[in-house]
Amino acid sequence: MRQLLFGDLLSAAVTVGTLGLLSVVVPRLVDWAILQGVWSGGDGSACTGEGACWAFLREKYRFILFGIYPPDQQWRPMLVVGIVLALALGSLPPGAWGRRLIACWIAGLAACLVLMAGGVFGLAPVPTSAWGGLPVTLLLATMSIAFGFPLAVALAVGRRSRLPIAKAVCVAAIEIVRGLPLVSLLFVASILVPLFLPEGLAPDKLARALIALTIFSAAYLAEVVRGGLQAIPNGQYEAARALGLGWFRTMREVVIPQALRKVIPPLTNTLIVMVKNTSLVLVVGLFDLLSAGRAAMTDPLWPAPYAETYLFIAAIYFVICFGISRYSRWLEHRMAGSTVRI
16 A cells, blocks of 8 residues: 555655645535535525534435426335335346346336336326336336347348348438437437327327437447457357357357357446436426426525535436446456456
8 A cells, every 4th residue: 555655756755745635625525515505494594604504305205206297106116216226236146137037127118108108907197297206217228228229230230241231221320320419419409300190199208218218328339349359259140050050040159149248348337327418308308306306406405506416416417327337347367257268
């Protein structure tokens, strides 16, 4: 540790500078967040601005987490969050991967949509315009990735195909989507999609946002998968043909698993970006976690504590994204250990 922190002049200067900065910042942060913080109160009268107004979060956390979902029915989005987290935790061990896990995800996401929408099994109907907060963020992130990943694999394989028409279509789709910002795709899905469909079949705002996020994630994931496919040596294809495997089995059982194993870090980066991109769905009228927090701060009874609200929301995003990052790091080491050549 001494060698690391004070091994040379530069390291010593950085260490001393960091300690000096912390000695100034930490006491002020503790004083603002804890010593001067306001922890209780039914309105903003107790928040003087000298300390953090944590009472606002105690009063508004349900609105931030669940938006304008009916208060007496908020057990339903709470259960949805629990289902998504349970499915995510159950998917962590590689031994659990398989058709049974896919079936569990399909059933779980269907149950989440039924719980949120209601109208069946005695549940009061709730329109998607009343959905908001953390459930919307989790559902949009998981469903866009789940629908976009198979499409991304197909686009990546098609881009490397020797069939000129298939390759041209895949290249055009990937480059057009990657050349547009997500906000423009959300506007296109919100405005143009209903124009191409009959009046009674136009999807609601949630479905339109999901379509845009799925297409966006598929284009970016396709380039990541293509990089993994290019890293597979031709000997793998030749060995698969020597064993009598057809093209489809070769891709499914030999090539694609190895390609995905090689691109775990960039895949993780794209997944994290997609989780954070759900904060842009406000442009189509949906209230995700960040949008619900902004709406909560418009209450005139409170002094709009921006720092406290954004810290709360940032902590939730950090837990989700950091968890994905740590899991991918563990998975990368595990996969590297399983492919060591002797």
